[in-house]
Amino acid sequence: xxxxxxxxxxxxxxxxxxxxxxxxxxxxxxxxxxxxxxxxxxxxxxxxxxxxxxxxxxxxxxxxxxxxxxxxxxxxxxxxxxxxxxxxxxxxxxxxxxxxxxxxxxxxxxxxxxxxxxxxxxxxxxxxxxxxxxxxxxxxxxxxxxxxxxxxxxxxxxxxxxxxxxxxxxxxxxxxxxxxxxxxxxxxxxxxxxxxxxxxxxxxxxx
Amino acid sequence: xxxxxxxxxxxxxxxxxxxxxxxxxxxxxxxxxxxxxxxxxxxxxxxxxxxxxxxxxxxxxxxxxxxxxxxxxxxxxxxxxxxxxxxxxxxxxxxxxxxxxxxxxxxxxxxxxxxxxxxxxxxxxxxxxxxxxxxxxxxxxxxxxxxxxxxxxxxxxxxxxxxxxxxxxxxxxxxxxxxxxxxxxxxxxxxxxxxxxxxxxxxxxxxxxxxxxxxxx
Numbered sequence: 001x002x003x004x005x006x007x008x009x010x011x012x013x014x015x016x017x018x019x020x021x022x023x024x025x026x027x028x029x030x031x032x033x034x035x036x037x038x039x040x041x042x043x044x045x046x047x048x049x050x051x052x053x054x055x056x057x058x059x060x061x062x063x064x065x066x067x068x069x070x071x072x073x074x075x076x077x078x079x080x081x082x083x084x085x086x087x088x089x090x091x092x093x094x095x096x097x098x099x100x101x102x103x104x105x106x107x108x109x110x111x112x113x114x115x116x117x118x119x120x121x122x123x124x125x126x127x128x129x130x131x132x133x134x135x136x137x138x139x140x141x142x143x144x145x146x147x148x149x150x151x152x153x154x155x156x157x158x159x160x161x162x163x164x165x166x167x168x169x170x171x172x173x174x175x176x177x178x179x180x181x182x183x184x185x186x187x188x189x190x191x192x193x194x195x196x197x198x199x200x201x202x203x204x205x206x207x
Numbered sequence: 208x209x210x211x212x213x214x215x216x217x218x219x220x221x222x223x224x225x226x227x228x229x230x231x232x233x234x235x236x237x238x239x240x241x242x243x244x245x246x247x248x249x250x251x252x253x254x255x256x257x258x259x260x261x262x263x264x265x266x267x268x269x270x271x272x273x274x275x276x277x278x279x280x281x282x283x284x285x286x287x288x289x290x291x292x293x294x295x296x297x298x299x300x301x302x303x304x305x306x307x308x309x310x311x312x313x314x315x316x317x318x319x320x321x322x323x324x325x326x327x328x329x330x331x332x333x334x335x336x337x338x339x340x341x342x343x344x345x346x347x348x349x350x351x352x353x354x355x356x357x358x359x360x361x362x363x364x365x366x367x368x369x370x371x372x373x374x375x376x377x378x379x380x381x382x383x384x385x386x387x388x389x390x391x392x393x394x395x396x397x398x399x400x401x402x403x404x405x406x407x408x409x410x411x412x413x414x415x416x417x418x419x420x421x422x423x424x
Contacts, residue, residue, distance in 0.1 A: 029303070032307065
């Protein structure tokens, strides 16, 4: 009986100590983690608009560049367009939407930017992805995302959608995929086309 | 146990413990423990190093705590206690990465959290920390973590170099004459690299003595 009580007390003491310690650590790190998340989103949005960020820019610099160039969507907007309006010019150079799609292993988040006329890709970024490192994970690299620049959202017959091919992309809406990451590329094509479908449909609806 | 004189970590026993963990009884190359993460995160050298660092921190920390508490931990729940202590250290490290090395934390994904289930950490707590004084337990934990880290670093280096032609993301083998072998980045590459590494360890160490027998040349 005495042994059981001791065991119980030990277990409770250990559990409480550990819980207090971890809660404390989580509270201390929470603002940093939140800042990292926000910064990642901002960096991706700036990247997709091709807005230059000086190397080694700190959080404040990043925020000021962001506020000077990007107009966030209002709650009621549909689709929710982030607009690239270079410092006070009043004219939007590009629009972007945030998307979340299903990757091969887990959700993939990203931004998709088009020209204001919604015909041409300005850029694409992927983040918070869990694709296979070194293979599907390469979708997050500039080498891959750069392939989207200048591509059209429609094929020659006028159908909306981008196509990611294994190789030999030639059409206005075709790009080369990543070798060894065909499945991830298929998923990427799917999520981008879903996002595109949404924008194009919504935009027509609004016209 | 109670009569054991305290052993300074630099003493002969400390050195022997260190050598055992890193070389003589290397957790991966000799005991073939904890190879799940050794296979999963080693396609880049930087990832391997951080993972190795995590294991050094966790194994040394949990060994210390288990050793300090070794006379008070109720036997019946000792494994649960060990896992609790290990989990606490792992989550601390994970939080640290998420707050200050966000990029790395994203690349390692779930594997940092999975250190909780790494057999090396639990194994050292069970086999060493429960019977040995705190300072020696830290040495043992750090040594085993180091043994793990070194093996991971070697596999990471080989895989990144052969698989992408790069080291730390910088191109070393030029694309003009070197065709990166994608197999090395994929899972089979990890198995192949680990196999060669274990073979090399055995070759260097000479014939292995069976427990209780003398090795004959």
